[in-house]
Amino acid sequence: MQDRLLAALAPYRSAVDYLEIRLERGESSSVSFRGPRLEAIDRSFDLAGGIRACHRGGWSFVTFSDLGELESRVAEAVSQAKLVGRETTQLAAVEAVEATVRAELGRDPRGVSLGEKRDLLAHYNQLLLEADPRIQTTTAGLTDRFRTVWFVNTTGTVLEQERLDVTGRFGVVARDGGTIRQGFESVHSRSDFGALVGIEARVLSAVERALRQLEATPIKAGRYTAVLDPYLAGVFIHEAFGHLSEADFIYENPRMQQLLQLGKPIAAPQLNVVDDGTVAGQPGTLAYDDEGVPTRRKYLIKDGILTERLHNRETAGKLGEAPTGNARALGGTYPPIVRMTNTGILAGDTPFEEMIAGIDEGVYAVRMLGGQTNGEMFTFAAAEGFMIRGGQIAEPVSDITLTGNVFETLKDIEAIGCDQVWLSGGCGKGGQSPLAVAVGGPHLRIGKVVVGGR
Ligand SMILES: [Zn+2]
Structure with missing residues (x-):
C-alpha cells in the first residue's frame, strides 16, 4: 500500500x-x-x-x-x-x-x-x-x-x-x-x-x-480545601491546563503567550505534569503522530516551572521550538491538529490518609460528571463526593461543582498523592471528538477552592 x-x-x-x-x-x-x-x-x-x-x-x-x-x-x-x-x-x-x-x-x-x-x-x-x-x-x-x-x-x-x-x-x-x-x-x-x-x-x-x-445531601456552597481523586485530578489537568498547552491555541492568543512563557514558575513547586505518548497500553499512546513525528514524554510543568508545550510541525516551526509529536487526527478523513496524548500529573509523596488528616472541614471530590473551561477559568461538576471532617471521610454530598482560575489553582496545590493512575478518556477539539486520550493523576489537595452547591 x-x-x-x-x-x-x-x-x-x-x-x-x-x-x-x-x-x-x-x-x-x-x-x-x-x-x-x-x-x-x-x-x-x-x-x-x-x-x-x-x-x-x-x-x-x-x-x-x-x-x-x-x-x-x-x-x-x-x-x-x-x-x-x-x-x-x-x-x-x-x-x-x-x-x-x-x-x-x-x-x-x-x-x-x-x-x-x-x-x-x-x-x-x-x-x-x-x-x-x-x-x-x-x-x-x-x-x-x-x-x-x-x-x-x-x-x-x-x-x-x-x-x-x-x-x-x-x-x-x-x-x-x-x-x-x-x-x-x-x-x-x-x-x-x-x-x-x-x-x-x-x-x-x-x-x-x-x-x-x-x-447524598447537596453540599453547602463555600470555599473548601478540596481533595480530588486521581480521575478528577487528571481531567482537571487535561481540560483546564492541557488545552492551554496546545501551541496552536497559544500561537493565536497574545495574552496566553504572555501567561505561558516557558521557564516561568506557574504552579506549586512540587507539581510535575507530563503529556506522554509512550506510556504502555494507554488510549493516547502512539509511536508516531499523524505527521510521522515520533511521540515522547514532555514535561509541560517540571517542579512547578512551565517547561514545554504541545506542537505539530508548523507550530513548532513558527515558535522555534522542538516538535513533540502531538499532531493527531480522529480518522482518515480528518486533518491532524495539535492534540494531547496521555496527559497527567506525576505522583508526589503524600499518602491519601496523610493528605486528608489535617483537614478540619473539606470536600473529597470524585470523578467528573461534566464541566467547561473558558480560557483560564474552569467549572467542573464532580460525579460524587464526600465531606471531610476532622481528618476523616464523612457523609456523601452531591451537587459538587469546583470553580476557579487555572493559574491560581495550580499555585494553590498543597499536596500531591503517591498513588498515580492512568484512566481512559475522550477529548473533543475542532469538531474531532472523541479522540482517545488518557488522563492521569494522583490524589491532589487544593486549598481554598470555590465549591458551588445546589
Ligand atoms: Zn480535551
Whole structure:
C-alpha cells in the first residue's frame, strides 16, 4: 500500500513545500443496549484517507474514500494549497522515518462473533437493570476498532501503524422520588477483548455511584480545601491546563503567550505534569503522530516551572521550538491538529490518609460528571463526593461543582498523592471528538477552592 501512496506523491515532490497522504482502513463492531432493549448491533469496514499539502504557508486538505480517485485528489490538494499560500512555510525539521508498528494482540475482537459480544453485553446490562429497584434505566455499549494507517510524505517518511481499541461503557439512571442520579463506568484496552470479560464488579460500580449520590445531601456552597481523586485530578489537568498547552491555541492568543512563557514558575513547586505518548497500553499512546513525528514524554510543568508545550510541525516551526509529536487526527478523513496524548500529573509523596488528616472541614471530590473551561477559568461538576471532617471521610454530598482560575489553582496545590493512575478518556477539539486520550493523576489537595452547591 505504501508503494501505491508513494507513487501518487511522486509527481509533486517539488511542486509544493510539503505534501502528505494518510490512508486509514478500519474494522469495527459495536453493540449497545438502552434499558432492556438491544439498541444496535453492527460490524463495519471502512477505507478512507486525507491528503494535506502546504505551499508558502497555505494549507489544503482533501479527502478520498476510493483509491481510484487518489491521483486526482492529490492533484486537487496541490493546486488548492498553491491558491491559498501567500507567506513562508515554516515546518520544524524532523528526520524521515520508515517504520511498521504492529498492534500487540491478546484476544483479537475480530475473531469474536457479534453473538458472543451481544450475549456478554446483555449479561452486564441485566446485572445493571436488576441491581436495585431504584435503577430506572441503563445504557451499555461494547465497541472495538482495529485500524491500519498508512502515511507517506515529501519529507521521506513512510509509515504503517496498527492500533486496536476495545471499549466497554456502562451507565445507569437511578431515581428516588424526585431525585435522579447517574453513575458511569468504562473499561478500555489497546490489545485484548479479554479485558471486557469478567468485569462484573466494575460494571456494578456504576450502580453504587448512582445510589450513593441518591442518598447524598447537596453540599453547602463555600470555599473548601478540596481533595480530588486521581480521575478528577487528571481531567482537571487535561481540560483546564492541557488545552492551554496546545501551541496552536497559544500561537493565536497574545495574552496566553504572555501567561505561558516557558521557564516561568506557574504552579506549586512540587507539581510535575507530563503529556506522554509512550506510556504502555494507554488510549493516547502512539509511536508516531499523524505527521510521522515520533511521540515522547514532555514535561509541560517540571517542579512547578512551565517547561514545554504541545506542537505539530508548523507550530513548532513558527515558535522555534522542538516538535513533540502531538499532531493527531480522529480518522482518515480528518486533518491532524495539535492534540494531547496521555496527559497527567506525576505522583508526589503524600499518602491519601496523610493528605486528608489535617483537614478540619473539606470536600473529597470524585470523578467528573461534566464541566467547561473558558480560557483560564474552569467549572467542573464532580460525579460524587464526600465531606471531610476532622481528618476523616464523612457523609456523601452531591451537587459538587469546583470553580476557579487555572493559574491560581495550580499555585494553590498543597499536596500531591503517591498513588498515580492512568484512566481512559475522550477529548473533543475542532469538531474531532472523541479522540482517545488518557488522563492521569494522583490524589491532589487544593486549598481554598470555590465549591458551588445546589
Ligand atoms: Zn480535551
